[in-house]
Amino acid sequence: MRTIVIGIGNPVLCDDSVGLEIVRRLRKELPESDDVATTELYAGGIRLMEAMVGYDEAILVDAIQTENGRPGAIYALDLADVAQTRNICSTHDGSLAVALDLGRITGLAIPPRISIWAVEAADVETFSEAMTAAVAAAVPEVVDRIIAQLQTGSFLYQEIRHENSSLFL
Amino acid sequence: MTQRISINPITRLEGHGKIDIFLDQEGNVANTYFQVPELRGFEQFCVGRPAEDMPNITNRICGVCPEAHHMAAVKALDRVFAADPPSAAKKIRELLYMAFFVTDHTTHFYALGGPDFIIGPDAPPAERNILGVIRKVGLDAGKQVIACRSRNHHVIQKLGGRAIHPIAGLPGGWSKPVSEAERIEIEAAARANIEFALFSLKVFDAVVLKNPAYLKLIESDVYLHRTYYMGTVDENNKLNLYDGKIRVVDPEGAEFARYDVADYAAHVAEHVEPWTYLKFPFLKRVGWKGFEDGADSGVYCATPLARLNVADGLTTPLAQEEFEKFHEAFRSGQGNGRRKPVHHRLATHWARLIELLYAAEHMLELATDPEITSPEVRRIPDRIAGEGVGSVEAPRGTLMHHYRANQQGLIEKANLIVGTTNNHAVIAMSIRRAAQKLIRAGQIVEEGLLNRIEMAFRLYDPCLSCATHALPGSMPLVVSIRDHAGSLLRTVRRDG
Numbered sequence: 001m002r003t004i005v006i007g008i009g010n011p012v013l014c015d016d017s018v019g020l021e022i023v024r025r026l027r028k029e030l031p032e033s034d035d036v037a038t039t040e041l042y043a044g045g046i047r048l049m050e051a052m053v054g055y056d057e058a059i060l061v062d063a064i065q066t067e068n069g070r071p072g073a074i075y076a077l078d079l080a081d082v083a084q085t086r087n088i089c090s091t092h093d094g095s096l097a098v099a100l101d102l103g104r105i106t107g108l109a110i111p112p113r114i115s116i117w118a119v120e121a122a123d124v125e126t127f128s129e130a131m132t133a134a135v136a137a138a139v140p141e142v143v144d145r146i147i148a149q150l151q152t153g154s155f156l157y158q159e160i161r162h163e164n165s166s167l168f169l
Numbered sequence: 170m171t172q173r174i175s176i177n178p179i180t181r182l183e184g185h186g187k188i189d190i191f192l193d194q195e196g197n198v199a200n201t202y203f204q205v206p207e208l209r210g211f212e213q214f215c216v217g218r219p220a221e222d223m224p225n226i227t228n229r230i231c232g233v234c235p236e237a238h239h240m241a242a243v244k245a246l247d248r249v250f251a252a253d254p255p256s257a258a259k260k261i262r263e264l265l266y267m268a269f270f271v272t273d274h275t276t277h278f279y280a281l282g283g284p285d286f287i288i289g290p291d292a293p294p295a296e297r298n299i300l301g302v303i304r305k306v307g308l309d310a311g312k313q314v315i316a317c318r319s320r321n322h323h324v325i326q327k328l329g330g331r332a333i334h335p336i337a338g339l340p341g342g343w344s345k346p347v348s349e350a351e352r353i354e355i356e357a358a359a360r361a362n363i364e365f366a367l368f369s370l371k372v373f374d375a376v377v378l379k380n381p382a383y384l385k386l387i388e389s390d391v392y393l394h395r396t397y398y399m400g401t402v403d404e405n406n407k408l409n410l411y412d413g414k415i416r417v418v419d420p421e422g423a424e425f426a427r428y429d430v431a432d433y434a435a436h437v438a439e440h441v442e443p444w445t446y447l448k449f450p451f452l453k454r455v456g457w458k459g460f461e462d463g464a465d466s467g468v469y470c471a472t473p474l475a476r477l478n479v480a481d482g483l484t485t486p487l488a489q490e491e492f493e494k495f496h497e498a499f500r501s502g503q504g505n506g507r508r509k510p511v512h513h514r515l516a517t518h519w520a521r522l523i524e525l526l527y528a529a530e531h532m533l534e535l536a537t538d539p540e541i542t543s544p545e546v547r548r549i550p551d552r553i554a555g556e557g558v559g560s561v562e563a564p565r566g567t568l569m570h571h572y573r574a575n576q577q578g579l580i581e582k583a584n585l586i587v588g589t590t591n592n593h594a595v596i597a598m599s600i601r602r603a604a605q606k607l608i609r610a611g612q613i614v615e616e617g618l619l620n621r622i623e624m625a626f627r628l629y630d631p632c633l634s635c636a637t638h639a640l641p642g643s644m645p646l647v648v649s650i651r652d653h654a655g656s657l658l659r660t661v662r663r664d665g
Contacts, residue, residue: 105311
C-alpha cells in the first residue's frame with residue numbers, strides 16, 4: 001500500500017500556500033518510509049492527476065474559500081464533496097474529475113482512494129511568503145490528522161465535515 | 170431597465186474571472202465588463218531580495234507557465250550582471266523552452282481550445298472537454314496527449330533540474346551541461362513531438378478546416394479584429410520564441426516598429442480604466458483611442474496568431490509549409506512587400522498548432538546541434554550593471570521582466586508585462602463584439618450562445634493569475650458598474 005500526500009498551492013501567495021506548508025511539516029514529522037511519499041504542486045487538473053499515478057491512495061491538501069468561511073477552519077472532504085478547493089482544478093486544462101477520467105481511460109493507474117484536506121484561507125490575493133495567523137494556526141492540527149489517517153488507514157471526513165457543517169457550502 | 174447577465178465563474182479559465190454583460194432597454198448589449206480577482210504587492214515582494222533569486226521567485230507567480238517566467242528572468246539577469254551567456258547555454262535554455270512550448274500548446278488545444286471545435290460550440294459544457302475530444306478523435310489521441318506531456322516534462326526536469334519550476338537558469342548561463350545520454354533521450358522526444366504535432370494538424374484539418382460550418386464561424390465578423398500585432402523575430406524576421414527583436418506590424422501588415430526589448434518603454438504605455446485594475450498596454454506612438462480596431466487605435470495583440478502575423482516565415486521546413494498554407498487558406502494576400510495579417514481571432518487555434526510543430530522541429534535541431542553537449546555553459550559575472558530587461562515569447566504573448574538592482578545586487582525595482590496583459594484590450598473587445606453580435610433584441614441566452622462569448626476570450630488562453638501580479642498594494646480596489654445612462658449600478662470596494 002503506497003500513499004502520496006500532495007500539497008497544492010502557490011508558495012508566494014499568502015494563505016494559498018497552506019497545503020504546501022502542511023506537506024513540508026508532514027515530511028519532517030513522518031518517519032522515513034517507502035510507503036508514504038510527499039510532493040508539492042503548483043497547479044491542479046491534469047498535472048495533479050499525473051502526480052498521483054501509480055499510488056494506491058492520494059491525500060490532497062489545499063486551501064479553500066467558502067461563503068462566510070472562518071479562516072483556519074479545517075475541512076476533510078472526498079472527491080464527491082468537493083466542488084472547488086483553490087487549486088485542484090486547472091482552468092487551463094479542466095477539472096480534476098475530468099483529468100482523473102482521462103487518466104483512467106488512457107490506462108494510467110489512478111489511486112482508488114483519494115481524500116482531500118482543505119483549510120479555509122483568508123487572503124489569497126497578496127504576494128507574501130507568510131500566511132495569516134488563523135490559517136498558520138491550523139497547520140499543526142492538519143498535520144496530526146493526516147498522520148493519524150496514515151496510521152489508522154481511516155479517513156474521518158464525515159466527523160470533521162459535521163463539525164464545520166455551518167461553514168461548508 | 171437594464172438587465173444583467175452573469176457568467177460566473179468562467180469555466181476553464183485561470184483566475185475565476187467574471188463577465189458582466191449589460192443590456193439596454195431594447196435588449197441589446199450596451200456594454201461588457203471582464204473582471205478578474207486582483208493579486209497585489211508583487212513588486213514590493215521583490216524589492217530588497219537578491220537579484221539572482223528572481224528566476225526562482227517569478228517562476229512561482231503561476232503554476233502554468235513557470236518556464237516562461239524563469240527564462241525572461243534569467244535573460245534580464247544576464248543584463249543586470251552584464252554577463253552574456255556562452256552559445257551552448259543559450260541553446261540549452263532554448264531547448265528546454267521548446268519542450269515547454271510543445272506541452273503547453275498541446276494541453277491548450279486538446280483540453281481547452283480544441284473542444285469548442287472538435288465537439289462543437291453548441292454542445293453541453295459537460296461534454297466540451299478533453300474526454301469529449303477523445304470520444305470524437307479516438308482513445309489513441311488521449312494516450313498521445315498524456316505521452317507528449319510526460320516525455321516533455323521529463324526533458325524539462327532533466328534540463329531544468331526540477332520537474333515543474335526549473336532552477337538551472339543563472340545570470341550568464343545555465344547551471345549544468347547536457348550529457349550525451351540526455352541528448353539522445355531528448356532527440357528521441359523531439360522526433361516523437363514532430364509526429365504528434367503533424368497528427369494534431371491533421372486532426373485540425375479534418376475536423377475543423379474541412380467542416381464548412383466551422384470555417385464560416387472562423388471567418389465570421391464576430392471573431393474579427395483588425396489591430397496591430399506584436400511578436401519576437403530573429404535577424405531575418407523569422408519567428409523566434411526565445412530571443413530576438415520585438416516587431417510590431419500594423420493592420421495592413423507593414424512593419425510599424427522593431428526594437429530591443431530594453432526600449433519597451435519608448436514603444437508601449439499602459440492605459441487604466443476606472444472599472445478594473447487590469448492595465449491595458451497600447452502603442453505609444455499611435456495613442457490610446459479606446460477599445461477600437463484599426464490603424465488609428467494603439468491597441469495591439471500578442472498571441473500565436475500575432476506571432477504568425479509579424480513573422481515573415483518560420484525557420485523549420487514543415488512548420489513553414491503550414492505557415493504558407495495558413496496564409497493561403499485565409500487569402501491574406503500581399504501588401505507592403507510581405508503577407509498581410511490574418512485577422513480572424515479563431516484562427517489563433519490553428520496558429521497555436523503551427524507553433525507546436527515549429528517548437529518540435531526546432532527542439533530536434535537543438536538536440537542534434539553538436540554544441541548542445543558543450544561543457545561551456547556559464548560566464549561568471551564580475552560586475553553589476555544594475556538594470557536589465559529580458560523577454561521571451563510566452564505561449565500567451567510577449568513576456569517582459571525588467572529589474573533594477575543596486576550595487577549590492579539587491580532588487581530596487583521590478584516591473585513585469587506578462588503575455589496576457591498585452592492582450593487585455595483585445596480580450597475586452599472580443600468579448601464585447603461577440604456579445605453584441607450574438608445577443609440581440611432580448612433574444613434568450615442559451616448555453617451555446619454564452620459559450621460562443623466565452624470562445625472569444627478562450628482563444629487568447631488568458632492567464633489572469635499572473636497578469637494581475639504587479640498591482641500596487643496600497644491602492645483600494647473600487648469596481649464601478651454603470652448603465653447606459655451613466656448611473657452607477659453597483660460598486661465593489663476593497664481597501665488595500
